[in-house]
Amino acid sequence: MEGCPLHTKPFTLERTWDVDGVPVLAAAVSLPWPEAADRVSRRIRRYYQLQGRSFLRYCEKLLFPQARAAYQAALASSGPLPLWRAELDYHVTYNEGGFWSLYTQSREVTEEGPLLTRRGDTWDLAEGCPVPLSRFFHRRSGWRRLLLQTAATEMERRARAGRSRYREDWRRQLRRSFNPRNYYLTEEGLAFFLPMYAVSGAGEGIPTFLLPWREGGPCPPEAGGSPERSRPS
Numbered sequence: 167m168e169g170c171p172l173h174t175k176p177f178t179l180e181r182t183w184d185v186d187g188v189p190v191l192a193a194a195v196s197l198p199w200p201e202a203a204d205r206v207s208r209r210i211r212r213y214y215q216l217q218g219r220s221f222l223r224y225c226e227k228l229l230f231p232q233a234r235a236a237y238q239a240a241l242a243s244s245g246p247l248p249l250w251r252a253e254l255d256y257h258v259t260y261n262e263g264g265f266w267s268l269y270t271q272s273r274e275v276t277e278e279g280p281l282l283t284r285r286g287d288t289w290d291l292a293e294g295c296p297v298p299l300s301r302f303f304h305r306r307s308g309w310r311r312l313l314l315q316t317a318a319t320e321m322e323r324r325a326r327a328g329r330s331r332y333r334e335d336w337r338r339q340l341r342r343s344f345n346p347r348n349y350y351l352t353e354e355g356l357a358f359f360l361p362m363y364a365v366s367g368a369g370e371g372i373p374t375f376l377l378p379w380r381e382g383g384p385c386p387p388e389a390g391g392s393p394e395r396s397r398p399s
Contacts, residue, residue, distance in 0.1 A: 177198075177215075252275070342364075358375055
């Protein structure tokens, strides 16, 4: 599989939770299913099967009691009966050179409005395991500082242009909410993101930033290799 793209198709799961025969919560899952039968493909299949099941357990344990309470409150007040929805989907962003990168994103629609939760995954198909963000930088490169500076500069630019509005303490929240697991690869460079509501209101969604390849930092190494060995001159 080294150097070859990973071919996948979506696998889907759906479930509905009822109260007195009336649906109050509906969940839908769509996640990648590698089509090959090799060891790496089997591992990736298990990984996303587990993620899908975990999401449905989350819906049952946490969202369903809230949806049931909202239904009972609406019934008592003769209001419209709510139907809460939760979705988990994925988007592949990079699939070449022995690397496969994507993000999965859940969306909950409740009485309080939508909530988006994103998770980034990058796989080395030669080693058959997820890749840490630090893999795409030279050692002692100060990659964390570089990414925080990139995000801060872009946020200032968006605010000056009137495109975005951030919390007054966004600089502190940026440092607090930065998580090196929240990244994925694209053709243009390395994308990283912050949780929804970390630095802004719901209108900003999930703040996402891009650090282009070769601009002071990241470059995808060869599968199973290291930046020192594969970084172009």
